[in-house]
Amino acid sequence: MTQDMSKTRELVSALADGQLRGEEFARALALIEHSEDARAQWQAYHLVGDVLRSDELAADGTRDAAFAARLRQRLQQENPALQSRDAIELIAVGAYTSSASGRNHAEDPGANDASLRWKLVAGFTSLAAVMVVGWQLASSYGTVQAGAQLAQAGAPVQPVAAEEAAQAMIRDPRLDQLLAAHQQFGGTSALQMPAGFVRNATYERPAR
Amino acid sequence: MKESSQPAVDNSDALLVERTLAGDQHAFELLVVKYQRRIQRLIGRMVRDTDLVEDIAQETFIRAYRALHQFRGDAQFYTWLYRIAVNTAKKFLLELKRDPLVTEAAFRSGDEEDETSRPGNEPTTDETPESVLAANEIVQAVNAAMEALPEDLRQAVTLREIEGLSYEDIAAAMDCPIGTVRSRIFRAREAISARVRPLLEHQSGKRW
Numbered sequence: 001m002t003q004d005m006s007k008t009r010e011l012v013s014a015l016a017d018g019q020l021r022g023e024e025f026a027r028a029l030a031l032i033e034h035s036e037d038a039r040a041q042w043q044a045y046h047l048v049g050d051v052l053r054s055d056e057l058a059a060d061g062t063r064d065a066a067f068a069a070r071l072r073q074r075l076q077q078e079n080p081a082l083q084s085r086d087a088i089e090l091i092a093v094g095a096y097t098s099s100a101s102g103r104n105h106a107e108d109p110g111a112n113d114a115s116l117r118w119k120l121v122a123g124f125t126s127l128a129a130v131m132v133v134g135w136q137l138a139s140s141y142g143t144v145q146a147g148a149q150l151a152q153a154g155a156p157v158q159p160v161a162a163e164e165a166a167q168a169m170i171r172d173p174r175l176d177q178l179l180a181a182h183q184q185f186g187g188t189s190a191l192q193m194p195a196g197f198v199r200n201a202t203y204e205r206p207a208r
Numbered sequence: 209m210k211e212s213s214q215p216a217v218d219n220s221d222a223l224l225v226e227r228t229l230a231g232d233q234h235a236f237e238l239l240v241v242k243y244q245r246r247i248q249r250l251i252g253r254m255v256r257d258t259d260l261v262e263d264i265a266q267e268t269f270i271r272a273y274r275a276l277h278q279f280r281g282d283a284q285f286y287t288w289l290y291r292i293a294v295n296t297a298k299k300f301l302l303e304l305k306r307d308p309l310v311t312e313a314a315f316r317s318g319d320e321e322d323e324t325s326r327p328g329n330e331p332t333t334d335e336t337p338e339s340v341l342a343a344n345e346i347v348q349a350v351n352a353a354m355e356a357l358p359e360d361l362r363q364a365v366t367l368r369e370i371e372g373l374s375y376e377d378i379a380a381a382m383d384c385p386i387g388t389v390r391s392r393i394f395r396a397r398e399a400i401s402a403r404v405r406p407l408l409e410h411q412s413g414k415r416w
Contacts, residue, residue: 013394018220033234044401052369058346
């Protein structure tokens with residue numbers, strides 16, 4: 001075993017002990033992923049560790065291998081479900097920012113730039129849209145302002161007596177006589193509801 | 209019989225989980241190879257049928273894979289996996305108890321969550337003389353390799369695998385640099401697995 005090979009294999013041992021971080025960790029994982037020998041090494045190291053801790057953890061190799069192979073198949077069926085979330089995140093991030101090559105395509109020229117002058121057309125269209133929207137906003141702003149002032153001013157209060165004096169009589173005077181004759185029962189208060197009971201209470205007050 | 213359930217504690221599992229969540233399924237397979245024997249032994253405490261043990265272990269890893277994004281790293285990965293295995297086994301047992309065709313022989317009566325108290329060397333239903341022999345061969349190979357190791361290598365790998373010490377602690381105990389510890393542990397593992405790997409290859413017909 002050469003010195004380099006030995007160092008590489010030592011990475012797997014250190015990984016098994018949780019001693020690797022950063023680049024070494026990534027290297028060890030890549031090694032195990034791509035080297036069947038490194039995978040066998042990983043399996044053997046853990047089996048040895050298990051057996052050193054307890055004899056009964058010594059399983060026969062057939063069962064271990066079959067278990068791992070079967071589980072791998074099931075994991076491959078599971079994988080899309082787990083990866084879909086990652087895929088969505090990757091798409092969300094990658095679609096705008098960059099491609100797989102790490103280059104941003106947002107600033108690349110379009111294939112039809114030269115012939116159709118899309119940028120110019122898009123610019124004018126955007127400007128027109130902004131002006132129309134701005135005009136509409138300005139108009140509606142004026143309307144809203146007027147509405148707000150009306151609301152703040154409230155309805156103008158007119159003196160009732162002066163109003164009555166100024167206005168012509170528009171109802172039959174006999175109706176007023178009838179109402180005056182039956183004022184005790186038909187009176188209404190400022191609350192616009194019959195208020196005969198108030199007067200009754202006043203009338204029933206015992207005299208001294 | 210040695211019986212140390214003290215696993216080597218490290219946080220490389222969390223890094224492997226991160227890699228898996230980033231879409232690297234190989235990282236999860238490393239975790240499977242690392243823990244499959246312990247999980248199967250745990251389930252073997254609860255279920256007697258070896259086929260069922262394997263099915264439940266498979267289901268355990270699949271569930272763990274699906275729920276991996278919930279692993280926060282607050283506890284050790286094995287602790288998290290252990291709970292999944294126990295819950296999965298209990299669910300299987302409940303379903304099996306409703307099945308009138310399943311015999312009592314499929315169940316174990318002991319404390320299902322006691323990982324350290326195996327009921328003797330009671331054989332499981334699917335253990336064959338060949339599988340028992342294969343496991344014994346591995347145990348003997350490991351023990352023989354350990355005895356043949358130079359003292360410094362044996363001490364280093366024992367402190368790591370059986371006592372679960374960190375490289376720093378081993379370096380302090382052996383009064384040597386951490387790099388030397390890493391190298392000694394690696395050489396010890398290589399020497400032991402050199403005896404084990406031919407057995408695994410012979411038993412499985414192919415490597416992992």
